[in-house]
Every structure is written in C-alpha cells, then in structure tokens.
Amino acid sequence: MKREIKGIVIKFIKFAKVGAFVTFLSLGLNYFFLKIVSTPLLPTYIILYLLMISLSFFLNSKYTFKAERSIKQLIMYYGSYCSSMLLGVALLSIFKILLPFENWILAYMVVPFTMTSNFILSSLIFKKHE
Structure with a gap:
C-alpha cells in the first residue's frame, strides 16, 4: 500500500511538471503570436489551446x-480536459457567490481541483495500457 501511494505521488509530481511546462510554453506562444506576430485573438487562443492539450497528452503518456x-x-484526454473545465466553471460560480475574493483569486482557487480532476482522469485513461 505504501509503495502504491508513493507511485501515485511521483506520478502526480510528474503530471504537475508537465502541466507547468505546457502552461509556460502556452503563455510564451500566446505572447509571441498575439503581441509580436499580431495574429487574431480567438483563432490563436483556440489553436494553441488544442495544440497544448495534445502536447500535454504526448508528454504525460511518455x-x-x-x-x-x-x-x-x-x-x-480531450474529453477529460473538457469535463475539468466544466468542473472549474461550476466551482467558480459557487466561489463567486460564497467568497468575497477578486475574480483572479477565485480563478487560482479552482486550479487544485481541476488539476486533481485532470490527473485522476488521465490516470484512468492511461491505466489500461500500463
């Protein structure tokens, strides 16, 4: 049991590292394309969002x-990220009603829940082939 928990913790840390890498890459690419190249906002956002989920899928699987x-x-994997986004929206709605914080703080408060949801769902998706 102790070994299993250690394995889960190690995978969660690796998952978090991949998430941090993909997030920073996404921020950098958004800046590059939106500020430097001046591409249109919505197509840039959508294309990069989809590409970053694919990169996350590849890195996490590997x-x-x-x-x-x-x-x-x-x-x-895409479905799991969509369901986590819906979880985030639901939590934001609840937090907005119950808590007196600014929107940017509320958005950060959702991250541990969506990250955990993404990790659990990703674990299930990849478990069949381990």
Missing part, C-alpha cells in the same frame, strides 16, 4: 504514465 498512445485515448 513521461508521467509511460503508456502507449492511441487516437481513442487522445479523444478521451
């Missing part, structure tokens, strides 16, 4: 879970 990849898993 580095975090050491699992084979398939198109089915990729689709499920």
Whole structure:
C-alpha cells in the first residue's frame, strides 16, 4: 500500500511538471503570436489551446504514465480536459457567490481541483495500457 501511494505521488509530481511546462510554453506562444506576430485573438487562443492539450497528452503518456498512445485515448484526454473545465466553471460560480475574493483569486482557487480532476482522469485513461 505504501509503495502504491508513493507511485501515485511521483506520478502526480510528474503530471504537475508537465502541466507547468505546457502552461509556460502556452503563455510564451500566446505572447509571441498575439503581441509580436499580431495574429487574431480567438483563432490563436483556440489553436494553441488544442495544440497544448495534445502536447500535454504526448508528454504525460511518455513521461508521467509511460503508456502507449492511441487516437481513442487522445479523444478521451480531450474529453477529460473538457469535463475539468466544466468542473472549474461550476466551482467558480459557487466561489463567486460564497467568497468575497477578486475574480483572479477565485480563478487560482479552482486550479487544485481541476488539476486533481485532470490527473485522476488521465490516470484512468492511461491505466489500461500500463
């Protein structure tokens, strides 16, 4: 049991590292394309968002879970991120009503929940091939 918990913690840390890398890369690419190249906001946001989820899928399958990849898993991965986004929206709505914080603080408060949700769902997606 102790070994299993240690394995989960290690995977969670790796998952967080991939998430941090993809987030910073996304921020840098958004700045580059929106500020330097002056591409339009919505297409840039959508394309980069989709590409970053794909990169996250590839890195997590390889580095975090050491699992084979398939198109089915990729689709499920996108679905898991969509469901986590819905969780975030629901939590933001609740937090907005119950808590007296500014919006940017509320957005940060949602991150631990969505990250944990993404990790659990990703673990399930890649578990079949471990």
